[in-house]
Amino acid sequence: MxxxxxxxxxxxxxxxxxxxxxxxxxxxxxxxxxWFRPTKKEVALCQIGALGEFTWRARLSQxxxxxxxxxxxxxxLIYMDDPLRLGALSSLLGLLSIVLPEGHPYLRxxxxxxxxxxxxxxxxxIGRLIQVELLVLRxxxxxxxxxxxxxxxxxxxxxxxxxxxxxxxxxxxGAPYAEKLLPLPAFLVKNIEKEAPKADELLQxxxxxxxxxxxxxxxxxxNELPPARQRFExxxxxxxxxxx
Amino acid sequence: MDALETMIKTLSRLPGLGPRSGRxxxxxxxxxxxxxxxxxxxxxxxxxxxxxxxxxCGNVDVQSPCKICxxxxxxxxxxxxxxxxxxxxxxxxxxxxxGRYLVLGGLLSALDGKxxxxxxxxxxRQYMAGGQVKEVILALNATVEGQTTAHFIAEELSRYDVKIxxxxxxxxxxxxxxxxxxxxxxxxxxxxxxxxxxx
Numbered sequence: 001m002x003x004x005x006x007x008x009x010x011x012x013x014x015x016x017x018x019x020x021x022x023x024x025x026x027x028x029x030x031x032x033x034x035w036f037r038p039t040k041k042e043v044a045l046c047q048i049g050a051l052g053e054f055t056w057r058a059r060l061s062q063x064x065x066x067x068x069x070x071x072x073x074x075x076x077l078i079y080m081d082d083p084l085r086l087g088a089l090s091s092l093l094g095l096l097s098i099v100l101p102e103g104h105p106y107l108r109x110x111x112x113x114x115x116x117x118x119x120x121x122x123x124x125x126i127g128r129l130i131q132v133e134l135l136v137l138r139x140x141x142x143x144x145x146x147x148x149x150x151x152x153x154x155x156x157x158x159x160x161x162x163x164x165x166x167x168x169x170x171x172x173x174g175a176p177y178a179e180k181l182l183p184l185p186a187f188l189v190k191n192i193e194k195e196a197p198k199a200d201e202l203l204q205x206x207x208x209x210x211x212x213x214x215x216x217x218x219x220x221x222x223n224e225l226p227p228a229r230q231r232f233e234x235x236x237x238x239x240x241x242x243x244x
Numbered sequence: 245m246d247a248l249e250t251m252i253k254t255l256s257r258l259p260g261l262g263p264r265s266g267r268x269x270x271x272x273x274x275x276x277x278x279x280x281x282x283x284x285x286x287x288x289x290x291x292x293x294x295x296x297x298x299x300x301c302g303n304v305d306v307q308s309p310c311k312i313c314x315x316x317x318x319x320x321x322x323x324x325x326x327x328x329x330x331x332x333x334x335x336x337x338x339x340x341x342x343g344r345y346l347v348l349g350g351l352l353s354a355l356d357g358k359x360x361x362x363x364x365x366x367x368x369r370q371y372m373a374g375g376q377v378k379e380v381i382l383a384l385n386a387t388v389e390g391q392t393t394a395h396f397i398a399e400e401l402s403r404y405d406v407k408i409x410x411x412x413x414x415x416x417x418x419x420x421x422x423x424x425x426x427x428x429x430x431x432x433x434x435x436x437x438x439x440x441x442x443x
Contacts, residue, residue, distance in 0.1 A: 017259070017260065041425050042425075044425050044427050044428065045425055045426065045427050047387050047388050047427070048388050049388060050427075071425075071426055071427075073426065073430065074427060074430070076388045077388075077427050077430050077431050077434075078430060078431075078434050080386070080388075080391045080413065080431060081391075081435070083395035083398070083399070086388070086391060086392060086395065087392065087395070089388075090388060090392055227352070227359055228392070231352075231392075231396065235395075235399065238399065
């Protein structure tokens with residue numbers, strides 16, 4: 001059995017003295033694992049975030065196959081000096097390696113991740129990261145319903161999300177329960193004119209996706225948010241605190 | 245399992261060795277017991293008895309504090325943070341750095357479950373509390389994990405009045421571009437610097 005696909009390296013764990021156990025995410029195969037014996041030159045390239053062409057071979061599909069890898073690039077290496085972007089990339093890659101099931105293609109998530117990589121230099125790159133996390137939730141069957149108020153059905157003035165139902169709640173309907181509801185940043189609400197999100201809205205967005213990732217997906221395996229995701233949110237908070 | 249089998253099995257577990265080389269090593273040692281085996285056992289026993297982890301920097305040495313920490317001419321105002329003892333020894337082989345060290349004991353890694361609590365941050369805080377350190381050099385791997393750890397430590401150190409620096413990344417000395425991997429070239433290109441001309 002053999003397949004060839006483009007892929008994103010999510011983790012490379014040492015296996016034996018010279019081998020690596022790779023976990024990759026591909027558009028056609030989803031999450032895939034396999035063994036790879038890198039040459040001296042390839043060792044440096046086998047870092048999380050590496051993009052390339054992967055060939056996987058095994059006798060049976062259930063076997064831990066062997067990879068061949070042709071390197072194309074790695075966005076993480078470009079942002080080695082940028083703690084926030086490097087943190088965001090580590091966070092996303094760590095999250096994908098934990099939440100995605102093996103052998104199930106998620107083409108929309110793949111496209112979302114590529115779009116995020118393409119817009120790392122754009123001003124709203126954190127907003128795009130939040131959109132990818134929402135996409136992960138949606139594709140795994142835990143999408144947030146943010147189009148209309150869960151209580152009144154109105155489509156305006158949506159400022160809360162119910163932590164129980166993951167549905168938007170309007171200001172009026174949510175007022176009595178404001179302390180229990182999660183804040184919904186305006187840039188995530190559909191049917192409104194898109195504006196560049198403000199820093200505190202981005203922080204709210206990270207809090208929102210973090211909450212649902214933890215309670216709807218990672219909770220089932222008894223997991224917390226990946227440490228890299230926790231660190232990224234903390235780092236962003238710290239950046240905002242220091243900003244004059 | 246008898247002593248010989250145990251010996252072969254233990255030797256074959258050492259880094260770089262397997263069952264075949266374990267057997268070969270055992271036969272070599274047993275071949276000339278007095279010449280090879282006896283002295284080796286003595287050396288190993290002595291190392292086991294005397295080698296300690298330095299309480300100040302985390303290096304391993306036969307004295308505590310280690311020779312680097314107790315050296316009077318080491319520059320007290322410079323602290324080099326490394327991930328492991330092997331990195332400390334690599335830095336020492338340059339004969340260029342004359343300051344002090346701190347071994348973190350690993351790098352932040354979600355995969356290996358290494359969190360800030362697993363790193364020797366208390367040792368770092370002790371150094372900083374001493375007030376002598378003016379520059380911290382983060383000599384960590386040029387990998388995603390290494391640089392993530394460097395950023396984390398830089399953030400930790402931001403509350404102190406110290407200069408924070410990292411090792412440069414890019415084309416190695418004697419490196420030919422044609423033979424460099426794409427990752428190194430990408431990094432080198434991204435961090436290119438202006439060439440200074442003689443005035």
